[in-house]
Amino acid sequence: MGVYFVSFVGHYGYDRVLGVLGRHMRDFLNGLDNLHEYLKFSYPRMKAPSFFCENETSSGLTLHYRSTRRGFLWYTIGQIREVGRHFYQTDVEIEVLKEETIFDTLHVMMQLTFDNRAFQLDRRQNVQRIDKNMMPVKAFLFLEIFPFCIVFDEYLVIRTIGNSLLAVMPNIVGKKLTMVFELTKPLIECTWRASSKAEACVANHDIEDFNYAYENN
Numbered sequence: 001m002g003v004y005f006v007s008f009v010g011h012y013g014y015d016r017v018l019g020v021l022g023r024h025m026r027d028f029l030n031g032l033d034n035l036h037e038y039l040k041f042s043y044p045r046m047k048a049p050s051f052f053c054e055n056e057t058s059s060g061l062t063l064h065y066r067s068t069r070r071g072f073l074w075y076t077i078g079q080i081r082e083v084g085r086h087f088y089q090t091d092v093e094i095e096v097l098k099e100e101t102i103f104d105t106l107h108v109m110m111q112l113t114f115d116n117r118a119f120q121l122d123r124r125q126n127v128q129r130i131d132k133n134m135m136p137v138k139a140f141l142f143l144e145i146f147p148f149c150i151v152f153d154e155y156l157v158i159r160t161i162g163n164s165l166l167a168v169m170p171n172i173v174g175k176k177l178t179m180v181f182e183l184t185k186p187l188i189e190c191t192w193r194a195s196s197k198a199e200a201c202v203a204n205h206d207i208e209d210f211n212y213a214y215e216n217n
Contacts, residue, residue: 002078024118033201050187052198060113066187154192181205
């Protein structure tokens with residue numbers, strides 16, 4: 001199930017999109033959430049699922065799948081296997097570890113086993129890159145580069161914000177992130193631990209309470 005969908009989308013040019021998501025299978029999996037964000041520009045009414053990876057090793061990783069739609073789990077599993085075979089010449093074994101429904105959202109944990117030696121290579125290269133090429137960045141410079149950034153601590157208390165955000169929401173420093181914003185993407189609990197695991201995903205935060213965001217401390 002889902003296997004022939006990969007060939008089907010190729011007729012519409014999406015095989016080129018799938019083919020440039022990364023050099024290795026791990027790149028595709030870590031970019032799945034961002035891929036669906038891209039597809040929403042073409043299909044704005046699409047109820048996109050949410051993905052993120054954790055526990056990555058040289059022999060595979062754990063993939064979290066969340067969706068408000070029903071009946072697409074095995075369809076998704078077939079697609080992942082076929083993408084591995086078709087684009088990366090990699091056999092992917094998939095085992096469902098846990099499946100639960102929380103409110104209207106299906107959450108599935110899957111263990112993906114495949115040749116993931118690229119993970120070890122990438123980690124070594126990142127360490128070498130940090131040691132040789134990266135210089136420390138001062139906080140004020142970081143805030144200038146990202147004028148709409150939000151810096152929060154492990155308790156989700158907002159500690160500082162970028163200058164542009166400060167101009168329109170001057171009173172949110174010191175408030176809890178979840179009182180001001182609602183995490184709409186990825187479909188995870190808004191906690192420090194969950195956010196750390198999904199750091200490869202683009203996060204969307206909508207204003208939770210407009211009046212609360214603008215009232216005085």
